[in-house]
Amino acid sequence: MADAGKEITIYDIAQKLNLSAATVSRGLKDHPGINKNTKKKILATAEKMGYRFNSFASNLRKKNSNIIGVIVPRLNSNFMSDVIAGIEKVVNKAGYTLFISQSFESMQHEITNAKAMFNNRVDGILVSLAYDTTNISHFEQFTRRNIPVVFFDRVIEHEKYPAICIDNYKAANTLVSHLIEQGCNRIVHISGDQRRNVYADRTRGYQQALKDNQLPFEDELLIVNDLSQAAAIQAAKKILKMRPLPDAVFAASDFCAINCMLEIKKAGLKIPGDIAFAGFNNDQMACVVEPQLTTIDYKGFEMGEFAARMIINHLVNPGELQNTHSLVLRSELIIRESSLKAGVK
Amino acid sequence: MADAGKEITIYDIAQKLNLSAATVSRGLKDHPGINKNTKKKILATAEKMGYRFNSFASNLRKKNSNIIGVIVPRLNSNFMSDVIAGIEKVVNKAGYTLFISQSFESMQHEITNAKAMFNNRVDGILVSLAYDTTNISHFEQFTRRNIPVVFFDRVIEHEKYPAICIDNYKAANTLVSHLIEQGCNRIVHISGDQRRNVYADRTRGYQQALKDNQLPFEDELLIVNDLSQAAAIQAAKKILKMRPLPDAVFAASDFCAINCMLEIKKAGLKIPGDIAFAGFNNDQMACVVEPQLTTIDYKGFEMGEFAARMIINHLVNPGELQNTHSLVLRSELIIRESSLKAGVK
DNA sequence: AAATTCTTTGCAATCGATTGCAAAACAAAT
DNA sequence: ATTTGTTTTGCAATCGATTGCAAAGAATTT
Numbered sequence: 061m062a063d064a065g066k067e068i069t070i071y072d073i074a075q076k077l078n079l080s081a082a083t084v085s086r087g088l089k090d091h092p093g094i095n096k097n098t099k100k101k102i103l104a105t106a107e108k109m110g111y112r113f114n115s116f117a118s119n120l121r122k123k124n125s126n127i128i129g130v131i132v133p134r135l136n137s138n139f140m141s142d143v144i145a146g147i148e149k150v151v152n153k154a155g156y157t158l159f160i161s162q163s164f165e166s167m168q169h170e171i172t173n174a175k176a177m178f179n180n181r182v183d184g185i186l187v188s189l190a191y192d193t194t195n196i197s198h199f200e201q202f203t204r205r206n207i208p209v210v211f212f213d214r215v216i217e218h219e220k221y222p223a224i225c226i227d228n229y230k231a232a233n234t235l236v237s238h239l240i241e242q243g244c245n246r247i248v249h250i251s252g253d254q255r256r257n258v259y260a261d262r263t264r265g266y267q268q269a270l271k272d273n274q275l276p277f278e279d280e281l282l283i284v285n286d287l288s289q290a291a292a293i294q295a296a297k298k299i300l301k302m303r304p305l306p307d308a309v310f311a312a313s314d315f316c317a318i319n320c321m322l323e324i325k326k327a328g329l330k331i332p333g334d335i336a337f338a339g340f341n342n343d344q345m346a347c348v349v350e351p352q353l354t355t356i357d358y359k360g361f362e363m364g365e366f367a368a369r370m371i372i373n374h375l376v377n378p379g380e381l382q383n384t385h386s387l388v389l390r391s392e393l394i395i396r397e398s399s400l401k402a403g404v405k
Numbered sequence: 406m407a408d409a410g411k412e413i414t415i416y417d418i419a420q421k422l423n424l425s426a427a428t429v430s431r432g433l434k435d436h437p438g439i440n441k442n443t444k445k446k447i448l449a450t451a452e453k454m455g456y457r458f459n460s461f462a463s464n465l466r467k468k469n470s471n472i473i474g475v476i477v478p479r480l481n482s483n484f485m486s487d488v489i490a491g492i493e494k495v496v497n498k499a500g501y502t503l504f505i506s507q508s509f510e511s512m513q514h515e516i517t518n519a520k521a522m523f524n525n526r527v528d529g530i531l532v533s534l535a536y537d538t539t540n541i542s543h544f545e546q547f548t549r550r551n552i553p554v555v556f557f558d559r560v561i562e563h564e565k566y567p568a569i570c571i572d573n574y575k576a577a578n579t580l581v582s583h584l585i586e587q588g589c590n591r592i593v594h595i596s597g598d599q600r601r602n603v604y605a606d607r608t609r610g611y612q613q614a615l616k617d618n619q620l621p622f623e624d625e626l627l628i629v630n631d632l633s634q635a636a637a638i639q640a641a642k643k644i645l646k647m648r649p650l651p652d653a654v655f656a657a658s659d660f661c662a663i664n665c666m667l668e669i670k671k672a673g674l675k676i677p678g679d680i681a682f683a684g685f686n687n688d689q690m691a692c693v694v695e696p697q698l699t700t701i702d703y704k705g706f707e708m709g710e711f712a713a714r715m716i717i718n719h720l721v722n723p724g725e726l727q728n729t730h731s732l733v734l735r736s737e738l739i740i741r742e743s744s745l746k747a748g749v750k
Numbered sequence: 751a752a753a754t755t756c757t758t759t760g761c762a763a764t765c766g767a768t769t770g771c772a773a774a775a776c777a778a779a780t
Numbered sequence: 781a782t783t784t785g786t787t788t789t790g791c792a793a794t795c796g797a798t799t800g801c802a803a804a805g806a807a808t809t810t
């Protein structure tokens with residue numbers, strides 16, 4: 061039955077029970093040296109008096125915040141929401157809370173967010189890089205103070221920072237091989253900024269699959285843009301003008317694949333009959349378009365869990381900063397109508 | 406050039422400049438009483454020594470955290486990501502940071518999250534309620550301590566808590582009127598838990614539109630479920646068995662509308678020819694399905710901004726807790742193919 | 751009964767920024 | 781030179797939890 065009047069502190073509890081604040085503090089923390097009955101009394105009194113723990117005082121004294129920062133490009137996908145959920149699960153169990161922020165795909169924002177996290181003294185930070193992040197010097201302030209930084213999904217090669225991602229090269233390779241199996245031999249790839257691992261690796265996987273099957277790669281077949289809706293439509297127009305006409309399009313994101321596909325459908329082409337399509341990420345949308353989109357699925361929740369575990373590990377055993385350096389998660393090819401040339405007429 | 410060795414405090418800066426910590430503190434905060442040159446020197450030295458503000462000490466002393474808590478059902482929609490962006494914009498400008506968490510549509514989670522926010526001493530809290538939240542006593546701890554609580558979108562009627570939302574009644578009414586104009590007169594409505602304002606109000610709007618047009622409402626026409634994919638498909642099956650067959654379906658979410666529509670398409674019916682469709686929220690998906698979905702659009706970013714401003718107002722002028730009690734934002738009917746019976750054959 | 755061990759508890763300093771009040775420094779006016 | 785007024789700065793207490801160390805108390809052994 062607390063009232064707004066005054067915050068109750070451990071001193072108030074101590075006074076009421078004729079104990080010292082030290083004992084109350086330990087009692088609340090379930091310290092082994094405190095008598096069971098005393099603990100019980102402390103807990104009961106704290107509850108009755110409406111005590112609430114003051115993390116500021118605690119953090120000040122202990123010099124850590126029990127907060128993990130998370131910077132992501134955007135929160136608006138199922139994938140990201142799953143990642144966050146996975147992180148939350150692990151992190152909460154370890155007694156930490158999250159401080160989430162969006163970079164909106166801009167390095168400027170990312171830098172600002174990193175600064176804010178730094179000033180808020182997060183104990184560790186999880187990052188999926190923005191679309192246009194070219195260097196990562198804004199994370200040096202963390203490593204300099206031994207605050208662990210872990211990248212996930214949109215990662216960057218750097219010996220200092222562990223990274224969690226899927227094998228984008230292999231996934232793309234598998235996907236493109238599937239398209240080739242379906243009889244496609246002139247496959248366009250639409251990708252994003254090649255400085256981002258996820259896009260560069262997918263491009264490599266695509267090219268390797270062509271090579272493995274003795275298909276020629278031509279520069280014209282690779283379209284690099286920002287994967288936005290506008291870009292997808294523009295790409296579609298470009299594709300429609302290509303001669304000979306490509307017989308498949310593999311876009312590095314479902315969103316882009318879908319928008320491109322719709323534009324091409326609008327031009328009267330049959331999918332997958334004339335052109336097969338495939339995307340990446342298994343977005344909810346992929347099941348909603350017609351035809352349903354072949355794509356690569358990987359589990360955001362799992363990725364979040366692993367990333368969080370890695371951070372927590374670093375915090376628990378501060379010594380072994382590089383025990384597990386990087387981690388590659390499983391991904392899976394999901395075949396749907398948009399690429400099934402064989403099956404459909 | 407800070408190194409990991411030691412945290413620099415205002416005392417260190419004070420010592421180096423032969424000043425008192427008080428002056429340094431004021432200098433860093435741009436206090437009017439401090440000489441301009443002194444300020445400049447303080448700032449420069451702080452920068453050079455690698456000082457970082459210790460918010461724990463500050464919070465402890467000032468008894469506020471400058472943190473605003475946000476609890477939302479899920480982060481996985483464009484809508485929510487926009488809301489968060491709007492909130493962030495306003496809140497950051499006012500010197501606050503965000504503490505975001507997801508309830509995953511569960512009241513249990515919501516309660517836990519509220520507790521965590523409370524213990525982390527947020528200065529205010531913004532909430533969009535979970536699907537199954539029946540009572541809101543878990544927010545009383547905040548009001549009891551004069552911590553402002555503002556609801557948005559999924560709100561609840563309560564004189565203590567201001568709320569920001571659109572006029573769901575009017576929006577649904579407009580939408581259903583549009584369907585009727587298109588010649589529909591047997592309109593099914595699929596909605597969510599009627600204890601949630603957004604769903605109850607949309608249902609009322611739907612029913613009123615029928616009444617306004619002298620159309621009979623039958624219980625059979627209202628399907629209440631959890632709006633999930635499975636529920637949408639089940640609803641579709643139910644609709645297909647109705648005699649006479651309905652000529653329109655209005656679902657309280659785009660996701661549900663789309664899944665239901667796809668199932669009905671699969672059964673061979675023409676949309677909108679046989680059955681017209683409409684959803685709610687203008688999700689990205691709505692433009693991706695075929696036919697594109699008629700829906701109601703409202704601006705998440707704006708809603709976030711307003712909600713944040715309301716909280717910040719309460720924090721700045723703690724007196725007038727109920728100056729603006731609630732706020733209704735604009736929404737707009739977006740007409741697309743799925744409801745255009747007139748236009749399409 | 752004395753000595754030893756194990757349990758419990760308390761003392762007091764510490765973390766770093768803030769702020770009311772007072773004092774010092776300086777400039778301007780008499 | 782003295783008084784008055786204006787800028788600048790400093791003193792010192794405060795916020796509340798933590799923890800190394802020591803001491804008191806209880807239980808056990810000789």
